[in-house]
Amino acid sequence: MNLRIFVIFLLLASLIVAGCVTDEENGGVDDENISGDNQTDANGEDNATNDMDDETDVMDNETTDMDNETPVVDETDTETEEGSGVTVIESTGPKTYTVTLKNFLAQPGNLTINQEDSVFWINMNQPTRTFTLVSEEGLWENKPLTYRSSFTYKFNETGTYNYHILGWEERMKGTITVK
Template identity: 50%
Template sequence: MKAKILLIFLILLSFTVIGCVDEDKETPNETDMLNETTEEVVNETVTEDAGMNESVEEVAVDEEEDQKLEIVESEGPKTYTIYMEKFLTQPNNITINTGDTVIWFNRNDPTRLFTLVSNEDLWENTTIGYRLSFKYTFNETGTYTYKVLGWEERMKGTIIVK
């Protein structure tokens, strides 16, 4: 009896799966749609400016200019990252504003635990594992220094808060 129920269940499941799969319709992926749109724009440009290679080159230059990174300055607190890598802290000296946050990120290879120390006792000594981070928000102006225990000569820095 259980075998019959199992067989019926498997048959119904097969029909459900077959009903969900529609092999006749092929949905284009985003890359295909982007390529088609790009080809249309290029073809229109070439058709409009028949025989003028200069205008096609100008289109290519415009596309490159559109892809440049635009930096937008914003008001308010910012976040800065100090990377702990190759047994160095980079950048080791930074200037920030009051309310900004600094993140120390451990991406040292070979993997190693680092203990971050504030020379002004702003935070408790913090051990940062590989691919982990520690963040601190500076709310008062001043000059603050930090170091990594055992690597004080190579892994240290200064943070100036304006």
């Protein structure tokens, strides 16, 4: 009886170990996990195509702007707002400011920015509603913003510019001062 239990234990252990070993021929990938079409030729051998290798090569060759830009953090250029846990990193060049359309308000309502800076409006209102962003100076055509959609405008000239949300002019408006 003890011999039978021992033999069964050895068989189970060998099956478990065999399941943990990878097939080096497939680069550590089981035949079942290869994506692509598996075809069998006349000799019964599998001719698996692996699309993942092609996708990886394409992705490796693509670069984004974020890959090319590395922010330089200098201890003298950083400051932490008291109790907020937010670190502000000063940088040179144009900046992008965000105006959030939420709770039927445009927040922040007034911004002072530099020439060549951009403003990014995003609709995060609950309940979901489409808002139409209007430039009172005609800088852009009226922009309908559905829930979670956005619009960015780059301010190239100095001046004071006003915007509002059509139908919500009293609550959802703002001024952008470009210096």
